[in-house]
Amino acid sequence: MNKVRLYPQLELLNTWAIDRTRFSPDATEPPLCLRCGRPLNPVLSRNGHSRYIDVRICDTCGTDEAFSDALGFPKRFFLWDAVENQRLKVPADDDAWLLKSACPFYQIYLETSEDLLGHKSPRTELAYSRSDYDGHRWWTTWFTAREELKTPERIEEIDRFMESLFDLPEMASLETMRQMCRFYAEPTSEPTEFNLYCDTDHFHVWLRLVTRQRDYNLYVHFYVTDEKK
Ligand SMILES: [Zn+2]
Known part of the structure; x- marks a missing residue:
């Protein structure tokens, strides 16, 4: 694996991989949308697909992404609900150097x-x-x-x-x-x-x-x- 990577790319993908398992095929307790924090539709196919990262987002967010993309102001990942509210499931054994958007020093x-x-x-x-x-x-x-x-x-x-x-x-x-x-x-x-x-x-x-x-x-x-x- 690459030593340097972008935060929170793998975190979002990993969190979605875990959330995804709740749909089998429908979810009795759907996971929260990573982008806005509202529950996803219990039927997987009724949710949207993020155009920026390979995760499902709620239908409302799907529409919102299309609009904000057209306007040229996409919602940055560090403003996604799962990132802001620290709902990310961090991959195990990860010692990568993370490129972050906030200065810690x-x-x-x-x-x-x-x-x-x-x-x-x-x-x-x-x-x-x-x-x-x-x-x-x-x-x-x-x-x-x-x-x-x-x-x-x-x-x-x-x-x-x-x-x-x-x-x-x-x-x-x-x-x-x-x-x-x-x-x-x-x-x-x-x-x-x-x-x-x-x-x-x-x-x-x-x-x-x-x-x-x-x-x-x-x-x-x-x-x-x-x-x-
Ligand atoms: Zn959403």
């Missing part, structure tokens, strides 16, 4: 210092990458922020993270990344810019995703969590 931005590049940045920033998609493949350039933070284990983990990130089907092209941002990432005041955050074994990782063509499309910042080597 604000505090690191409070302590900054000047890095090798002459920028003020969190004093735990080891390096960042800048990538662009040229229509065929990704091109990545690296910038070291603090040489003294480099260790073989950390470098190895950065490599593993990036390899795993670009292995995601959502990163196959700029178009798939754009689609992914609409559902999984944190929006910003700029409609073509999004954020994702991840905690790995050694790092807080901030991904800034830019969905514009002919621009840099991805910045990945690595902040060490264990400053003692």
